[in-house]
Amino acid sequence: MATVSYDSATRRYPGTEIAAVDQLNLEITDGEFLVLVGPSGSGKTTALRMLAGLEDIDEGGISIGDRDVTMVAPKDRDIAMVFQSYALYPHMTVADNMGFALKLRGEPKDVVKEKVAEAARLLDLSPYLDRKPKALSGGQRQRVAMGRAIVRDPSVFLMDEPLSNLDAKLRVETRANIAALQQRLGTTTVYVTHDQVEAMTMGHRVAVLKDGILQQVASPRELYERPSNAFVAAFIGSPGMNLATLAVAGGGVQLGDLVVPIARSASSGLSEVTFGIRPETLHLVGVADEGFELTVELVEELGADAYVYGTVSGSTGTQRVNVRVDGRTPPKLGQTVRVGVRNNAEVHLFHPSSGARLAA
Template identity: 70%
Template sequence: MAEVAYVEASRVYPGNPPVRAVDKLSLQVNDGEFLVLVGPSGSGKSTALRMLAGLEEVNEGSITIGGRDVTKVQPKDRDIAMVFQSYALYPHMTVAENMGFALRLKRVAKATVAEKVREAAEMLDLTAYLDRKPKALSGGQRQRVAMGRAIVREPSVFLMDEPLSNLDAKLRVETRANIAALQQRLGTTTIYVTHDQVEAMTMGHRVAVLKDGLLQQCASPRELYERPENAFVAGFIGSPSMNLVTASVSADGAQLGGLDIPLLRGAETGAHDQVTLGLRPESLRLVGADEPGTELSVELVEELGADAYLHGTVAGDSNQRLVVRVDGRTPPRLGEKVRIGVNAADQAHVFDPETGLRISD
């Protein structure tokens, strides 16, 4: 079994005041799970991964792997394998030698090393490249070699620190699909760090969102998207991100530019005169003059083929900016004024304007 558990684990760098790069992280990763740590730069996600790998000290709390406390255990004795952003391949070795290097250090029999390398190469479509040096490979092939080196060790846990950052956009999409399929096939517990929330949403069984060293929410991609626990998660997850605007509370819901927007059932606005309203771009639509709506001044049109995204400001309030998804075949023009309304089936998310916490079921 290879469950991983962070138990109130912290990494504190000295300073005045001390910097809590990871602050009392409590997180359980199930055996065989693919968990993604995501957040902006400086959120503590890579530090949390390095704490698990033994490359960063754990100043408070503990970390366990398979029920064993590894907080003070040397990295080589933790039964983990790490894949880095930089590949970290030996340039003078062939692909086969790079993949089998860790096993040779453990004095594993040559025949066994060769067999494990062959199996991993077949799995990663690298059989034709086993005799090449890294300089003769593309970026995507080098990354697959780095993954193969981790696979042949058959560790309890895979750790991946932004492994796709150096790849171009098309190859990144292809490789992340390959990684997800490979993890499903191997069933090895995997913790994957990225700053790319699209990558996180498309790969992980669960996604843990960090900000300033603090865990904000850990849930399935769908739950993060549909029920973010605070305004930060709401704005970070989704591409384009959720519209977050200040709105006045009325008897009919919330008012945005004269438009009454229904709130989710259970939204206890209490004494709030204003709330932070969250609306996904697809929850908004273009409406006619005879339908409830508010005017939007179009300042940018992103045409993406089937869809287009309008960026604009609400009439009468230049501080209220919205993004609206529309049909990409007939999008409005830049500078045009359009009327927008809320899709009948969709309701707004509501957050406390001071704490940012969700105040709707």
């Protein structure tokens, strides 16, 4: 096991002026499960491949433990990588696939057999050791790929969107298995995904990237409750936070015919702010209660919960708003409902130009 350090690590692809990863500074502690997350093109896979030695580092450096590996060949970095495509040898059995790297390393046959058997027990693959990959399901193939990494007993596991080829149900099951396995092994793990739900449910900490720049690194709970900027606020959470740039007046901002009070210290010197509120902070209220009118345009029914998407019209223009409601009694399309704010303390404010969080 080992720590991992990115020290102003930068990667620029030839022919492009904008860095794919720009001055990345990130410390990953020994035994930590860190998730790199962001939209397509954010630089998360490039950052992982830089750590693996599969991408050059144009500026800065990367260390594993107390060793600078910036110029070290991939095979000498003591890492094991699990790819999106599984990358199994189709002509080999499960056991041979899992033990192949150990054989190349010259490990004795009995040692290889023992390590493969132990990894198979961890991954519930013991009954399938004599099968070829074509005889396995997608989830089983992914476990074989993980087993191949485990038997090498590396200092760091690297996982590049390993669940993206699985169906929705199997993804949920497998991500729980990966998180439990990492907890059991205690190996430092860097995991890349574009799926923020996956990131929030697996990582000890989550690092959010956008356009090659690290936006925030924190625990899933802190990312959700105190996003550092409007991008993180919108990206983290499913569905994302409601965001709208609204004028500041009368000690608050106006949403429809409701004035939501905000801290004067946060909006000092600003004529408008980017106002953010989570769908669960809003709720349906009675016609005589304090709130704003919402015209329902879409209802997503998810069983226990439902999400109502609609528009709010007022003197500040039209805003789109999403509200979480009881899935048993959701409103109808085209209906006008009244919506209130559960807790003004759960309102988020961001600078209208930079998007940075405004301290209350």
